[in-house]
Amino acid sequence: MIEFLNSIQNSLIYKNFFLVLSGLDNTILLLLISLPLGFVLALLFALGRVSKIALLSRTIASYIFVIRGTPLLVQIYLIYFGLGSVKFIRESFLWYALKEPFWCGVIALTINTVAYGAEIFRGGIQSIEKSQVESGLSLGFGKFLLLRKIILPIAIRKVLPSYGNELILMVKATSLVSLTTYMEMTGIARKIMAKTFAPVEAFVAAGILYLFLNFIMVQFVKYLEWKYNPHLRLND
Amino acid sequence: MFKFDKLVFGDAGWGDEFLIATFMTLLVSILSMGLGLFLAIITVWAKIIQNRIARFIANFYTTVIRGVPELLVIYLIFFGGNAVVMSIAKVFGYNKYIELNALTIATIAIAVISATYSSEVLRAAYLSISKGQIEAAKVLGMNKFSIFFKVITPQVIRHALPGIGNVWQITLKDTSLISVTGLVEIMRQSRISSNVEHSPLTFLITAAILYLCLTTISGRVFKTLEVNYSKGFST
Numbered sequence: 001m002i003e004f005l006n007s008i009q010n011s012l013i014y015k016n017f018f019l020v021l022s023g024l025d026n027t028i029l030l031l032l033i034s035l036p037l038g039f040v041l042a043l044l045f046a047l048g049r050v051s052k053i054a055l056l057s058r059t060i061a062s063y064i065f066v067i068r069g070t071p072l073l074v075q076i077y078l079i080y081f082g083l084g085s086v087k088f089i090r091e092s093f094l095w096y097a098l099k100e101p102f103w104c105g106v107i108a109l110t111i112n113t114v115a116y117g118a119e120i121f122r123g124g125i126q127s128i129e130k131s132q133v134e135s136g137l138s139l140g141f142g143k144f145l146l147l148r149k150i151i152l153p154i155a156i157r158k159v160l161p162s163y164g165n166e167l168i169l170m171v172k173a174t175s176l177v178s179l180t181t182y183m184e185m186t187g188i189a190r191k192i193m194a195k196t197f198a199p200v201e202a203f204v205a206a207g208i209l210y211l212f213l214n215f216i217m218v219q220f221v222k223y224l225e226w227k228y229n230p231h232l233r234l235n236d
Numbered sequence: 237m238f239k240f241d242k243l244v245f246g247d248a249g250w251g252d253e254f255l256i257a258t259f260m261t262l263l264v265s266i267l268s269m270g271l272g273l274f275l276a277i278i279t280v281w282a283k284i285i286q287n288r289i290a291r292f293i294a295n296f297y298t299t300v301i302r303g304v305p306e307l308l309v310i311y312l313i314f315f316g317g318n319a320v321v322m323s324i325a326k327v328f329g330y331n332k333y334i335e336l337n338a339l340t341i342a343t344i345a346i347a348v349i350s351a352t353y354s355s356e357v358l359r360a361a362y363l364s365i366s367k368g369q370i371e372a373a374k375v376l377g378m379n380k381f382s383i384f385f386k387v388i389t390p391q392v393i394r395h396a397l398p399g400i401g402n403v404w405q406i407t408l409k410d411t412s413l414i415s416v417t418g419l420v421e422i423m424r425q426s427r428i429s430s431n432v433e434h435s436p437l438t439f440l441i442t443a444a445i446l447y448l449c450l451t452t453i454s455g456r457v458f459k460t461l462e463v464n465y466s467k468g469f470s471t
Binding site for chain 2: 086168193203
Protein backbone atom coordinates (compact mmCIF):
# COMPACT_ATOMS: atom_id res chain seq x y z
CA MET A 1 0.00 0.00 0.00
CA ILE A 2 2.74 2.44 0.99
CA GLU A 3 4.73 1.45 -2.07
CA PHE A 4 1.70 2.18 -4.16
CA LEU A 5 1.27 5.62 -2.58
CA ASN A 6 4.96 6.32 -3.12
CA SER A 7 4.71 5.37 -6.75
CA ILE A 8 1.83 7.79 -7.15
CA GLN A 9 3.79 10.50 -5.43
CA ASN A 10 6.77 9.96 -7.68
CA SER A 11 4.73 9.79 -10.85
CA LEU A 12 5.10 12.61 -13.30
CA ILE A 13 1.41 13.33 -13.49
CA TYR A 14 1.22 13.87 -9.74
CA LYS A 15 4.11 16.34 -9.81
CA ASN A 16 2.71 18.08 -12.87
CA PHE A 17 -0.63 18.40 -11.17
CA PHE A 18 0.78 20.68 -8.51
CA LEU A 19 2.87 22.62 -11.00
CA VAL A 20 -0.21 23.29 -13.12
CA LEU A 21 -2.17 24.08 -9.99
CA SER A 22 0.12 27.07 -9.44
CA GLY A 23 -1.40 28.57 -12.58
CA LEU A 24 -4.96 28.16 -11.35
CA ASP A 25 -4.93 31.56 -9.65
CA ASN A 26 -3.96 33.25 -12.90
CA THR A 27 -6.81 31.52 -14.74
CA ILE A 28 -9.27 32.49 -12.01
CA LEU A 29 -7.98 36.06 -11.99
CA LEU A 30 -8.79 36.37 -15.69
CA LEU A 31 -12.31 35.10 -15.03
CA LEU A 32 -12.86 37.20 -11.91
CA ILE A 33 -12.44 40.40 -13.88
CA SER A 34 -13.81 39.53 -17.30
CA LEU A 35 -16.96 37.68 -16.21
CA PRO A 36 -18.59 40.35 -13.97
CA LEU A 37 -17.51 43.10 -16.36
CA GLY A 38 -18.83 41.08 -19.29
CA PHE A 39 -22.13 40.46 -17.51
CA VAL A 40 -22.80 44.14 -16.82
CA LEU A 41 -21.71 45.29 -20.27
CA ALA A 42 -23.70 42.51 -21.96
CA LEU A 43 -26.84 43.69 -20.16
CA LEU A 44 -26.24 47.28 -21.25
CA PHE A 45 -25.51 46.19 -24.82
CA ALA A 46 -28.64 44.06 -24.91
CA LEU A 47 -30.72 47.03 -23.75
CA GLY A 48 -29.11 49.14 -26.45
CA ARG A 49 -29.78 46.44 -28.99
CA VAL A 50 -33.53 46.40 -28.27
CA SER A 51 -33.78 50.18 -27.90
CA LYS A 52 -35.69 52.20 -30.45
CA ILE A 53 -32.68 54.37 -31.30
CA ALA A 54 -31.84 52.89 -34.71
CA LEU A 55 -28.22 54.05 -34.77
CA LEU A 56 -27.41 52.54 -31.38
CA SER A 57 -29.20 49.29 -32.14
CA ARG A 58 -27.56 49.00 -35.56
CA THR A 59 -24.08 49.69 -34.16
CA ILE A 60 -24.42 47.07 -31.45
CA ALA A 61 -25.82 44.58 -33.95
CA SER A 62 -22.78 44.97 -36.19
CA TYR A 63 -20.46 44.71 -33.18
CA ILE A 64 -22.12 41.43 -32.22
CA PHE A 65 -21.95 40.22 -35.82
CA VAL A 66 -18.22 40.90 -36.12
CA ILE A 67 -17.27 39.39 -32.77
CA ARG A 68 -19.38 36.28 -33.21
CA GLY A 69 -18.12 35.79 -36.75
CA THR A 70 -14.42 35.77 -35.91
CA PRO A 71 -12.45 33.36 -33.72
CA LEU A 72 -11.46 34.50 -30.24
CA LEU A 73 -7.82 33.84 -31.11
CA VAL A 74 -7.96 36.55 -33.81
CA GLN A 75 -9.39 38.97 -31.27
CA ILE A 76 -6.69 38.17 -28.69
CA TYR A 77 -3.92 38.53 -31.27
CA LEU A 78 -5.44 41.75 -32.61
CA ILE A 79 -5.33 43.30 -29.16
CA TYR A 80 -1.98 41.88 -28.07
CA PHE A 81 0.07 42.10 -31.28
CA GLY A 82 -2.12 44.39 -33.38
CA LEU A 83 -2.76 47.31 -31.05
CA GLY A 84 0.76 47.09 -29.65
CA SER A 85 2.15 47.83 -33.09
CA VAL A 86 0.33 51.15 -33.40
CA LYS A 87 2.59 54.02 -32.48
CA PHE A 88 0.11 56.41 -30.93
CA ILE A 89 -1.31 53.67 -28.71
CA ARG A 90 2.19 52.84 -27.52
CA GLU A 91 2.62 56.47 -26.56
CA SER A 92 -0.77 56.90 -24.92
CA PHE A 93 -1.90 55.88 -21.44
CA LEU A 94 -3.51 52.75 -22.94
CA TRP A 95 -0.07 51.24 -23.23
CA TYR A 96 0.10 50.71 -19.48
CA ALA A 97 -2.64 48.11 -19.86
CA LEU A 98 -1.86 46.81 -23.33
CA LYS A 99 1.76 45.95 -22.65
CA GLU A 100 0.64 43.38 -20.11
CA PRO A 101 -0.55 40.07 -21.59
CA PHE A 102 -2.91 39.77 -18.61
CA TRP A 103 -4.84 42.94 -19.41
CA CYS A 104 -4.88 42.12 -23.12
CA GLY A 105 -6.42 38.78 -22.19
CA VAL A 106 -8.99 40.42 -19.92
CA ILE A 107 -9.95 42.96 -22.60
CA ALA A 108 -10.24 40.32 -25.34
CA LEU A 109 -12.26 37.93 -23.17
CA THR A 110 -14.57 40.75 -22.07
CA ILE A 111 -15.13 41.96 -25.64
CA ASN A 112 -15.90 38.40 -26.66
CA THR A 113 -18.26 37.49 -23.86
CA VAL A 114 -20.12 40.80 -24.15
CA ALA A 115 -21.10 39.99 -27.73
CA TYR A 116 -22.37 36.49 -26.91
CA GLY A 117 -23.96 37.61 -23.65
CA ALA A 118 -25.74 40.56 -25.28
CA GLU A 119 -27.29 38.24 -27.83
CA ILE A 120 -28.44 35.88 -25.05
CA PHE A 121 -29.95 38.71 -22.98
CA ARG A 122 -31.61 40.18 -26.07
CA GLY A 123 -33.43 36.88 -26.50
CA GLY A 124 -34.50 37.02 -22.86
CA ILE A 125 -35.69 40.62 -23.04
CA GLN A 126 -37.62 40.07 -26.26
CA SER A 127 -39.33 36.96 -24.90
CA ILE A 128 -41.02 38.95 -22.10
CA GLU A 129 -44.75 39.09 -22.60
CA LYS A 130 -46.07 42.48 -23.51
CA SER A 131 -48.83 42.26 -20.92
CA GLN A 132 -46.27 42.25 -18.09
CA VAL A 133 -44.68 45.45 -19.31
CA GLU A 134 -48.09 47.00 -19.86
CA SER A 135 -49.28 46.12 -16.37
CA GLY A 136 -46.16 47.76 -15.02
CA LEU A 137 -46.86 50.87 -17.05
CA SER A 138 -50.47 50.95 -15.89
CA LEU A 139 -49.25 50.90 -12.29
CA GLY A 140 -47.35 54.07 -13.05
CA PHE A 141 -43.84 52.58 -13.21
CA GLY A 142 -41.24 54.84 -14.74
CA LYS A 143 -38.84 53.50 -17.32
CA PHE A 144 -36.05 52.79 -14.87
CA LEU A 145 -38.31 51.13 -12.33
CA LEU A 146 -39.86 49.01 -15.07
CA LEU A 147 -36.40 47.87 -16.09
CA ARG A 148 -35.25 47.13 -12.58
CA LYS A 149 -38.38 45.47 -11.26
CA ILE A 150 -39.89 43.72 -14.27
CA ILE A 151 -37.80 43.45 -17.41
CA LEU A 152 -34.36 42.55 -16.07
CA PRO A 153 -35.40 40.05 -13.37
CA ILE A 154 -37.61 38.13 -15.79
CA ALA A 155 -35.11 38.26 -18.65
CA ILE A 156 -32.13 37.17 -16.55
CA ARG A 157 -34.04 34.29 -15.02
CA LYS A 158 -35.14 33.06 -18.41
CA VAL A 159 -31.68 33.03 -19.92
CA LEU A 160 -29.83 31.55 -16.92
CA PRO A 161 -29.23 28.15 -18.61
CA SER A 162 -27.86 29.63 -21.82
CA TYR A 163 -25.81 32.21 -19.94
CA GLY A 164 -24.44 29.35 -17.86
CA ASN A 165 -23.28 27.74 -21.09
CA GLU A 166 -21.51 30.93 -22.02
CA LEU A 167 -19.78 31.00 -18.62
CA ILE A 168 -18.41 27.51 -19.21
CA LEU A 169 -17.24 28.50 -22.68
CA MET A 170 -15.45 31.41 -21.04
CA VAL A 171 -13.63 29.13 -18.61
CA LYS A 172 -12.39 27.19 -21.61
CA ALA A 173 -11.58 30.38 -23.51
CA THR A 174 -9.09 31.52 -20.86
CA SER A 175 -6.69 28.86 -22.16
CA LEU A 176 -6.18 30.92 -25.33
CA VAL A 177 -4.64 33.74 -23.31
CA SER A 178 -1.64 31.43 -22.79
CA LEU A 179 -0.71 32.15 -26.42
CA THR A 180 0.17 35.71 -25.40
CA THR A 181 2.86 34.39 -23.02
CA TYR A 182 0.53 34.75 -20.02
CA MET A 183 1.29 31.86 -17.68
CA GLU A 184 -2.03 30.37 -16.72
CA MET A 185 -2.75 26.64 -16.56
CA THR A 186 -2.41 25.85 -20.26
CA GLY A 187 0.73 27.97 -20.53
CA ILE A 188 2.32 26.12 -17.61
CA ALA A 189 1.30 22.74 -19.03
CA ARG A 190 2.92 23.73 -22.31
CA LYS A 191 6.09 24.73 -20.48
CA ILE A 192 6.19 21.44 -18.57
CA MET A 193 5.76 19.60 -21.87
CA ALA A 194 8.69 21.46 -23.37
CA LYS A 195 10.85 20.57 -20.34
CA THR A 196 9.93 16.93 -19.80
CA PHE A 197 8.91 15.81 -23.29
CA ALA A 198 5.98 14.03 -21.69
CA PRO A 199 2.96 15.64 -23.37
CA VAL A 200 0.26 13.30 -22.09
CA GLU A 201 1.13 13.72 -18.42
CA ALA A 202 1.35 17.51 -18.68
CA PHE A 203 -1.88 18.08 -20.56
CA VAL A 204 -3.91 15.48 -18.68
CA ALA A 205 -2.96 17.18 -15.41
CA ALA A 206 -4.18 20.51 -16.83
CA GLY A 207 -7.28 18.85 -18.26
CA ILE A 208 -8.27 17.48 -14.84
CA LEU A 209 -8.01 20.96 -13.34
CA TYR A 210 -10.12 22.50 -16.09
CA LEU A 211 -12.73 19.79 -15.62
CA PHE A 212 -12.76 20.59 -11.91
CA LEU A 213 -13.14 24.31 -12.60
CA ASN A 214 -15.99 23.69 -15.02
CA PHE A 215 -17.63 21.32 -12.55
CA ILE A 216 -17.69 24.13 -9.98
CA MET A 217 -19.07 26.48 -12.62
CA VAL A 218 -21.86 24.03 -13.49
CA GLN A 219 -22.77 23.67 -9.81
CA PHE A 220 -22.79 27.44 -9.43
CA VAL A 221 -25.14 27.87 -12.41
CA LYS A 222 -27.33 25.05 -11.13
CA TYR A 223 -27.55 26.78 -7.76
CA LEU A 224 -28.50 30.08 -9.41
CA GLU A 225 -31.18 28.33 -11.44
CA TRP A 226 -32.47 26.59 -8.35
CA LYS A 227 -32.55 29.84 -6.41
CA TYR A 228 -34.02 32.16 -9.01
CA ASN A 229 -36.32 29.76 -10.85
CA PRO A 230 -38.19 28.24 -7.91
CA HIS A 231 -41.18 27.42 -10.12
CA LEU A 232 -39.00 25.09 -12.20
CA ARG A 233 -37.67 23.05 -9.27
CA LEU A 234 -38.25 19.36 -9.97
CA ASN A 235 -38.51 17.93 -6.46
CA ASP A 236 -39.62 19.90 -3.48
CA MET B 237 0.40 51.27 -39.54
CA PHE B 238 -1.53 49.65 -42.35
CA LYS B 239 0.14 48.03 -45.30
CA PHE B 240 -2.83 46.86 -47.27
CA ASP B 241 -0.85 47.29 -50.49
CA LYS B 242 1.04 44.19 -49.35
CA LEU B 243 -2.08 42.10 -50.00
CA VAL B 244 -1.68 42.08 -53.79
CA PHE B 245 -1.37 38.77 -55.60
CA GLY B 246 1.98 37.57 -56.92
CA ASP B 247 5.48 37.90 -55.55
CA ALA B 248 5.04 41.45 -54.28
CA GLY B 249 2.26 40.64 -51.82
CA TRP B 250 0.56 38.04 -49.71
CA GLY B 251 -2.73 37.78 -51.61
CA ASP B 252 -2.17 34.35 -53.13
CA GLU B 253 -0.76 32.98 -49.87
CA PHE B 254 -3.88 34.11 -48.07
CA LEU B 255 -6.08 32.55 -50.76
CA ILE B 256 -4.35 29.18 -50.30
CA ALA B 257 -4.58 29.59 -46.52
CA THR B 258 -8.32 30.23 -46.80
CA PHE B 259 -8.72 27.04 -48.80
CA MET B 260 -6.69 25.22 -46.15
CA THR B 261 -9.01 26.50 -43.41
CA LEU B 262 -12.01 25.38 -45.46
CA LEU B 263 -10.42 21.99 -46.16
CA VAL B 264 -9.65 21.36 -42.48
CA SER B 265 -13.16 22.51 -41.49
CA ILE B 266 -14.91 20.30 -44.03
CA LEU B 267 -12.76 17.23 -43.36
CA SER B 268 -13.06 17.54 -39.59
CA MET B 269 -16.78 18.30 -39.76
CA GLY B 270 -17.26 15.13 -41.83
CA LEU B 271 -15.10 13.00 -39.57
CA GLY B 272 -16.78 14.64 -36.58
CA LEU B 273 -20.25 13.74 -37.85
CA PHE B 274 -19.08 10.16 -38.35
CA LEU B 275 -17.72 10.02 -34.77
CA ALA B 276 -20.91 11.69 -33.56
CA ILE B 277 -23.08 9.01 -35.17
CA ILE B 278 -21.04 6.33 -33.37
CA THR B 279 -21.33 8.27 -30.11
CA VAL B 280 -25.09 8.66 -30.45
CA TRP B 281 -25.40 5.00 -31.31
CA ALA B 282 -23.39 4.12 -28.19
CA LYS B 283 -25.64 6.34 -26.10
CA ILE B 284 -28.95 4.92 -27.30
CA ILE B 285 -28.22 1.20 -27.39
CA GLN B 286 -28.98 -0.52 -24.13
CA ASN B 287 -25.38 -1.21 -23.18
CA ARG B 288 -24.05 0.27 -19.99
CA ILE B 289 -20.36 0.13 -20.93
CA ALA B 290 -20.88 1.70 -24.36
CA ARG B 291 -23.03 4.43 -22.86
CA PHE B 292 -20.49 5.12 -20.12
CA ILE B 293 -17.66 5.46 -22.64
CA ALA B 294 -19.70 7.77 -24.86
CA ASN B 295 -20.80 9.94 -21.93
CA PHE B 296 -17.25 10.08 -20.57
CA TYR B 297 -15.93 11.15 -23.96
CA THR B 298 -18.45 13.95 -24.49
CA THR B 299 -18.25 15.23 -20.90
CA VAL B 300 -14.46 15.32 -20.78
CA ILE B 301 -13.90 16.86 -24.20
CA ARG B 302 -16.55 19.51 -23.64
CA GLY B 303 -15.19 20.35 -20.21
CA VAL B 304 -11.60 20.84 -21.33
CA PRO B 305 -10.34 23.78 -23.43
CA GLU B 306 -10.05 23.11 -27.14
CA LEU B 307 -6.45 24.25 -27.10
CA LEU B 308 -5.57 21.55 -24.58
CA VAL B 309 -7.17 18.83 -26.73
CA ILE B 310 -5.22 20.07 -29.75
CA TYR B 311 -1.95 20.15 -27.80
CA LEU B 312 -2.58 16.66 -26.48
CA ILE B 313 -3.28 15.22 -29.93
CA PHE B 314 -0.52 17.20 -31.60
CA PHE B 315 2.23 16.33 -29.13
CA GLY B 316 0.88 12.99 -27.94
CA GLY B 317 -0.62 11.68 -31.17
CA ASN B 318 2.61 10.47 -32.72
CA ALA B 319 3.52 8.47 -29.62
CA VAL B 320 0.11 6.79 -29.59
CA VAL B 321 0.28 5.91 -33.30
CA MET B 322 3.82 4.58 -32.89
CA SER B 323 2.88 2.39 -29.95
CA ILE B 324 -0.05 1.01 -31.95
CA ALA B 325 2.28 0.35 -34.88
CA LYS B 326 4.68 -1.44 -32.53
CA VAL B 327 1.97 -3.94 -31.70
CA PHE B 328 1.85 -4.81 -35.37
CA GLY B 329 5.63 -5.14 -35.51
CA TYR B 330 6.49 -1.82 -37.15
CA ASN B 331 9.30 -0.16 -35.22
CA LYS B 332 10.28 2.79 -37.38
CA TYR B 333 9.55 6.41 -36.55
CA ILE B 334 6.17 7.58 -37.79
CA GLU B 335 5.19 11.18 -38.09
CA LEU B 336 1.64 12.14 -38.93
CA ASN B 337 1.44 15.17 -41.16
CA ALA B 338 -0.02 18.39 -39.82
CA LEU B 339 -3.24 18.16 -41.83
CA THR B 340 -4.07 14.70 -40.45
CA ILE B 341 -3.44 15.79 -36.87
CA ALA B 342 -5.43 18.99 -37.37
CA THR B 343 -8.36 17.10 -38.84
CA ILE B 344 -8.41 14.51 -36.08
CA ALA B 345 -8.08 17.10 -33.32
CA ILE B 346 -10.85 19.35 -34.57
CA ALA B 347 -13.04 16.35 -35.39
CA VAL B 348 -12.72 15.00 -31.86
CA ILE B 349 -13.92 18.37 -30.52
CA SER B 350 -16.61 18.93 -33.14
CA ALA B 351 -18.03 15.41 -32.70
CA THR B 352 -19.02 16.12 -29.09
CA TYR B 353 -21.18 19.05 -30.18
CA SER B 354 -22.58 17.22 -33.21
CA SER B 355 -23.49 14.21 -31.11
CA GLU B 356 -25.69 16.31 -28.82
CA VAL B 357 -27.45 17.80 -31.85
CA LEU B 358 -27.94 14.44 -33.54
CA ARG B 359 -29.13 12.80 -30.34
CA ALA B 360 -31.76 15.46 -29.79
CA ALA B 361 -32.86 15.11 -33.42
CA TYR B 362 -33.07 11.34 -33.13
CA LEU B 363 -35.08 11.52 -29.91
CA SER B 364 -37.57 13.86 -31.58
CA ILE B 365 -38.65 11.09 -33.95
CA SER B 366 -41.72 9.47 -32.45
CA LYS B 367 -41.51 5.77 -31.73
CA GLY B 368 -44.74 5.17 -33.60
CA GLN B 369 -43.03 5.87 -36.90
CA ILE B 370 -40.41 3.22 -36.38
CA GLU B 371 -43.08 0.76 -35.27
CA ALA B 372 -45.16 1.64 -38.32
CA ALA B 373 -42.17 0.99 -40.55
CA LYS B 374 -41.66 -2.38 -38.87
CA VAL B 375 -45.31 -3.25 -39.43
CA LEU B 376 -44.87 -2.44 -43.11
CA GLY B 377 -42.11 -5.03 -43.18
CA MET B 378 -39.16 -2.71 -43.64
CA ASN B 379 -35.83 -4.14 -42.57
CA LYS B 380 -33.38 -2.34 -40.25
CA PHE B 381 -31.41 -0.73 -43.07
CA SER B 382 -34.37 0.75 -44.87
CA ILE B 383 -35.82 1.98 -41.57
CA PHE B 384 -32.52 3.72 -40.88
CA PHE B 385 -32.06 5.24 -44.34
CA LYS B 386 -35.67 5.95 -45.32
CA VAL B 387 -37.40 6.80 -42.06
CA ILE B 388 -34.82 7.94 -39.52
CA THR B 389 -32.14 9.68 -41.61
CA PRO B 390 -34.36 12.11 -43.57
CA GLN B 391 -36.04 13.28 -40.39
CA VAL B 392 -32.83 13.52 -38.41
CA ILE B 393 -31.35 15.68 -41.17
CA ARG B 394 -34.37 17.96 -41.08
CA HIS B 395 -34.38 18.35 -37.30
CA ALA B 396 -30.62 18.57 -36.92
CA LEU B 397 -29.76 21.04 -39.68
CA PRO B 398 -30.05 24.25 -37.62
CA GLY B 399 -27.93 22.72 -34.86
CA ILE B 400 -25.41 21.32 -37.33
CA GLY B 401 -25.16 24.82 -38.82
CA ASN B 402 -24.14 26.11 -35.38
CA VAL B 403 -21.62 23.32 -34.94
CA TRP B 404 -20.18 24.15 -38.35
CA GLN B 405 -19.63 27.76 -37.28
CA ILE B 406 -17.92 26.61 -34.07
CA THR B 407 -15.76 24.15 -36.03
CA LEU B 408 -14.79 26.81 -38.55
CA LYS B 409 -13.68 29.13 -35.77
CA ASP B 410 -11.90 26.34 -33.89
CA THR B 411 -9.65 25.72 -36.89
CA SER B 412 -7.89 28.96 -35.98
CA LEU B 413 -6.41 27.11 -32.98
CA ILE B 414 -4.74 24.68 -35.36
CA SER B 415 -2.23 27.43 -36.14
CA VAL B 416 -0.31 26.36 -33.02
CA THR B 417 0.59 23.10 -34.77
CA GLY B 418 2.21 24.92 -37.69
CA LEU B 419 -0.37 24.09 -40.33
CA VAL B 420 -0.57 27.14 -42.59
CA GLU B 421 -4.20 28.23 -42.46
CA ILE B 422 -5.55 31.78 -42.21
CA MET B 423 -4.35 32.40 -38.65
CA ARG B 424 -0.87 30.98 -39.18
CA GLN B 425 -0.53 32.82 -42.48
CA SER B 426 -1.41 36.12 -40.86
CA ARG B 427 1.24 35.54 -38.17
CA ILE B 428 3.87 34.67 -40.79
CA SER B 429 3.03 37.67 -42.94
CA SER B 430 2.97 40.09 -40.04
CA ASN B 431 6.33 38.86 -38.80
CA VAL B 432 7.85 39.44 -42.23
CA GLU B 433 6.22 42.80 -42.89
CA HIS B 434 6.25 44.06 -39.27
CA SER B 435 2.62 45.03 -39.54
CA PRO B 436 0.48 42.71 -37.41
CA LEU B 437 -2.57 44.95 -37.57
CA THR B 438 -2.89 44.66 -41.37
CA PHE B 439 -2.73 40.92 -41.54
CA LEU B 440 -4.75 40.21 -38.42
CA ILE B 441 -7.54 42.40 -39.75
CA THR B 442 -7.26 40.51 -43.04
CA ALA B 443 -7.63 37.25 -41.12
CA ALA B 444 -10.66 38.61 -39.24
CA ILE B 445 -12.32 39.69 -42.49
CA LEU B 446 -11.64 36.32 -44.12
CA TYR B 447 -13.18 34.48 -41.15
CA LEU B 448 -16.14 36.85 -41.20
CA CYS B 449 -16.69 36.12 -44.91
CA LEU B 450 -16.44 32.37 -44.34
CA THR B 451 -18.90 32.35 -41.44
CA THR B 452 -21.36 34.67 -43.20
CA ILE B 453 -21.34 32.76 -46.49
CA SER B 454 -21.64 29.38 -44.83
CA GLY B 455 -24.43 30.76 -42.65
CA ARG B 456 -26.32 31.66 -45.83
CA VAL B 457 -25.69 28.19 -47.28
CA PHE B 458 -27.13 26.54 -44.19
CA LYS B 459 -30.18 28.82 -44.28
CA THR B 460 -30.85 27.70 -47.86
CA LEU B 461 -30.39 24.06 -46.93
CA GLU B 462 -32.80 24.44 -44.02
CA VAL B 463 -35.45 25.90 -46.33
CA ASN B 464 -34.88 23.05 -48.77
CA TYR B 465 -35.10 20.31 -46.18
CA SER B 466 -38.16 21.66 -44.41
CA LYS B 467 -40.26 21.73 -47.58
CA GLY B 468 -43.78 20.57 -46.85
CA PHE B 469 -43.39 21.31 -43.15
CA SER B 470 -44.68 24.43 -41.56
CA THR B 471 -42.04 25.75 -39.23
